[in-house]
Amino acid sequence: FTEGITTIQVRGTKKKRLKLLQEFQNHSGSPVVAIMGYRSAIQDFSIMQDWQDYNVVFDEATAFKTSSTQVHQVARHIANNADRAFGLTATLIKNNLMEGWGIYRVIVPNLFTTSKSGFIKQFCVTKMQRIKGNRKIPIVVGYRKRDVVRFREMIDPYYLGRPKHSVAKELPALTTKTFSVGMTPFQRRKYTEALSGILELGTGEEKEVTKLTAIIYCQEICNHPCLIDCEGSSEKFDALKEMLLEGGDLHNQKVIVYTRFRKLVDECIPELEAKGVKCVRVTGSEDEKERKASQDQFQDMTSDANVIWITAAGGEAINLQAAKAIVFFDTPWSAGDYLQALGRMIRIGSPNDVCYAIHLVSKGTVDERVMEVLGKKMTLIERVLGKRLQGSGSEEDDNSVLKTTSEINDIFSALQADARSQ
Numbered sequence: 001f002t003e004g005i006t007t008i009q010v011r012g013t014k015k016k017r018l019k020l021l022q023e024f025q026n027h028s029g030s031p032v033v034a035i036m037g038y039r040s041a042i043q044d045f046s047i048m049q050d051w052q053d054y055n056v057v058f059d060e061a062t063a064f065k066t067s068s069t070q071v072h073q074v075a076r077h078i079a080n081n082a083d084r085a086f087g088l089t090a091t092l093i094k095n096n097l098m099e100g101w102g103i104y105r106v107i108v109p110n111l112f113t114t115s116k117s118g119f120i121k122q123f124c125v126t127k128m129q130r131i132k133g134n135r136k137i138p139i140v141v142g143y144r145k146r147d148v149v150r151f152r153e154m155i156d157p158y159y160l161g162r163p164k165h166s167v168a169k170e171l172p173a174l175t176t177k178t179f180s181v182g183m184t185p186f187q188r189r190k191y192t193e194a195l196s197g198i199l200e201l202g203t204g205e206e207k208e209v210t211k212l213t214a215i216i217y218c219q220e221i222c223n224h225p226c227l228i229d230c231e232g233s234s235e236k237f238d239a240l241k242e243m244l245l246e247g248g249d250l251h252n253q254k255v256i257v258y259t260r261f262r263k264l265v266d267e268c269i270p271e272l273e274a275k276g277v278k279c280v281r282v283t284g285s286e287d288e289k290e291r292k293a294s295q296d297q298f299q300d301m302t303s304d305a306n307v308i309w310i311t312a313a314g315g316e317a318i319n320l321q322a323a324k325a326i327v328f329f330d331t332p333w334s335a336g337d338y339l340q341a342l343g344r345m346i347r348i349g350s351p352n353d354v355c356y357a358i359h360l361v362s363k364g365t366v367d368e369r370v371m372e373v374l375g376k377k378m379t380l381i382e383r384v385l386g387k388r389l390q391g392s393g394s395e396e397d398d399n400s401v402l403k404t405t406s407e408i409n410d411i412f413s414a415l416q417a418d419a420r421s422q
Contacts, residue, residue: 010036014043021047038063038071045074054082060317061087062336064106065099067116076106090343092159093384094336095377097123097143097151100384108158123147148383161385170348172355178371180363181235183222190228191221191365195415202229215366215411222362223259223330226267236360237268240327243358244277244307254298256326257309258341264329265309278304284313291318298322301351310344312337321347325356331370335377369411 006027010020017040024034041048056078058064064072079085087107093099101119104111112119117138120126124147126138183191193199194217199207202225209217220227224234240257243250259265262283269279280294297305299322308320312332323345332338345355361367 004030006030006032008032008034010034010040010044017044018047025051038075041078042070042074045077049077049081051078052081055084055086056082057086057088058106059088061089061103061107062091062094062099065094065102067102067105072102072106076109079106080109091336091339091381092155093381094334096140096380097148097384098140099336100151100155104155104158111154111158123151143380145383148380152384171346172350172352174342174346174355174357176357176359178359178361179239180361181239183235183362183365184233186230186232187221187225187234190225190230191218194218194221199228202231214415218366218415219330219370220261222365222367223261224264224267227261227263236329236362237271239360240268240329241272241275243327244272245275250325250327252306253324254301254322255307256320256323256341256345257307257329258311258326258332259309259329260311260332261330262311265311269309272307277307279307279309280305281309282313282318283309283311286313295320310341318344319347319349320344321350323350323355324352325358327358327360329360331359331361331367331374333370333373333377335374335381338374338378339381366411366415369415373411 008020008024008027010017010024012020017036021034021044024032036044058075058079064075066072085107087103089103092103098116098119101112101116101123105114113122120138120140123143124140125142125144127141128136129139130136190199194209194214197209199209199217201207207213207217217228222236224237225232226234242248244255245251257268262285265281265283269281272279280297282291282294286294294305294308295318297303298308298320301322308323310318310320321344326341326345328341332341342357359367359371361371
């Protein structure tokens, strides 16, 4: 897209990167751009920390949304030394307003208070919670409509977003479907066991279950017994096979399958391929070359690789617009991760007029509760970034609160209530 610009990709060994950075620093004449990853920036920070007179563009700016991380500190220093700083992201906030504060703390450091506690005090509804040592700390439980509007007004001069309707003619329409499935008797028994406090894995090892691990184990059991090292079938996987095999709605279609669990990908691909469904994958196990090969095979409309399995590692920075549908084997908790996953498919250049997002949801389980949590987070994102901020409804006043209480506690309590009612 550019002419007359020299680009230097800073990659390879430490020694090679040092040589490339020196080449960038000493370059004269034509404009020059150095392209590097966040991990390299951290490792080579000592070389770059005194640079001046440059512009910086941060892609996938959510990488430094958390102010306590090393990548945030390095990005902040690089931005402070730059003449101008830009951040690119499809999801300014994935879960809460503090993520937006963390990004703007790098890009426009004086926009909000630099103190996290100060930001929370100004923009969040909190309650005091007792912690170890008999101390109390404020935790965020929600946001008032007026404060969300104020947040949006403050970022507005420094936020350029392209609403979906501005490119609607070039994007496929999205239809979302929820496909309810059950669990086998074995899955149901292990699910109840996980909520009881002790879960026996297929290895014979007994695991004490906390609130957080109970939620994870319940999700794993809903997905497939293999995730807790047990043998047995999965009604979710049976439903997916039904869709993909001959006679199914997605047979011979290009389909993305999303899951948070890489082990599920390891288990399911061989079984699908044994039935003639060619699969490729992008998870945390694949290197850049393997990731690119999987993407290319899937994107090739003449290729028989009709299914690509992705985890969160494949949810960003990959184009999969050949897809007719994305099947969520399990649903991300983060609205940002959900939108990123959808964004792999809903892209300019899609050959489809209509695409489908299909959620496999085990009835009366953690799946339904995660969908509720996702709904709350989607509401927050739409209030901050969506074109329908004013569409919150006349029934809400400026003091109305969007509650975002502890999702772990909420989900665990709901799971126990669900179990008692069965």
